[in-house]
C-alpha cells in the first residue's frame with residue numbers, strides 16, 4: 001500500500017478515536033507496514049493536524065506506548081465559529097419570558113453541536129475526566145458532543161425519578177430564575193466514587209441548575225473539574241451562585257421592551273491555552 005493511501009486510512013481512524021491511545025503495532029498490522037514507516041506517517045499526520053488547526057498527536061513512548069489524538073481547535077477558527085454563533089443569537093425573535101433565549105434550533109444542528117463539543121473538549125482534554133455530566137433535556141446533545149471528543153461516557157441527571165433508572169439519589173434545589181424548588185435525580189450506578197467530571201449545559205441564568213448538579217454530584221463524591229455552558233445570561237441582580245465556569249457566548253443585554261439582544265463571546269478564551 002502506498003504511503004498516501006495509508007495516510008488516508010490512518011488519519012480517518014485517528015480522527016474517529018480522539019483521546020484514545022493507539023499503538024504503532026496496531027497500525028503496522030492493519031496496513032502491513034514497518035513500524036518505522038508508520039512512525040514517519042504519524043509525523044506527517046501530526047504536522048497536518050496542526051496545520052488544519054484541529055489538534056495534535058501526543059506520542060507516548062515505551063512498550064505500552066503509542067499515539068493519541070488530542071483535539072484542540074486553533075484560536076482563529078474557534079473565534080470565527082463563536083462570532084457567527086453570537087451573531088445568530090442576537091435575533092430578537094429568540095427572546096423568551098424570564099430572560100431566556102430560544103436555542104433549540106442550534107441544538108438541533110449536528111454540525112453546530114459537534115463544533116461546540118470540539119471547543120469545550122479543546123479546553124478540557126488536560127483534565128483527565130471520567131465522564132461528562134448534564135441535566136435533561138437541552139444539555140444532552142452538547143454533552144454527547146463534548147464526550148465524543150474526550151472519549152468518555154455521558155451521565156444524564158433527570159428531574160424526575162423513573163422506574164427504568166434503578167435505585168437513585170435525589171436532591172432538591174432552587175431554580176434561581178423561577179425561585180421554584182425542583183428535584184434532580186441520578187441513578188446510583190452512573191458514577192464510580194470520586195469520579196472526575198465536567199458539567200455541561202446549554203444555558204446558565206441564575207446558575208441554580210448548575211448548582212443543583214454540583215450538590216447532587218457531591219452525593220457521589222465526584223470531583224467537578226470544569227463547568228461548561230454554551231450561553232450565559234447577563235447576571236443582573238448578581239444572583240449567580242456559580243462563578244467558576246467556561247461560557248462560549250455571553251448574552252450581554254436582553255431588552256424585551258425594545259426587542260433587542262446583545263451578545264458577545266463568553267469567557268472561553270480566558271480558559272484555553274493558545
Ligand SMILES: O=P(O)(O)OC[C@H]1C[C@H](OP(=O)(O)OP(=O)(O)O)[C@H](O)[C@@H]1O
Pocket residue numbers: 135136137138139175176177178201202203204205206207208209210
Ligand atoms: O441557570 P438557571 O436559572 O438554573 O437556568 C438554566 C437552566 C434552565 C434551562 O433548562 P429548562 O428549559 O428548564 O429544562 P430543559 O433543559 O429540560 O429544557 C436551561 O437548559 C438550563 O438547564
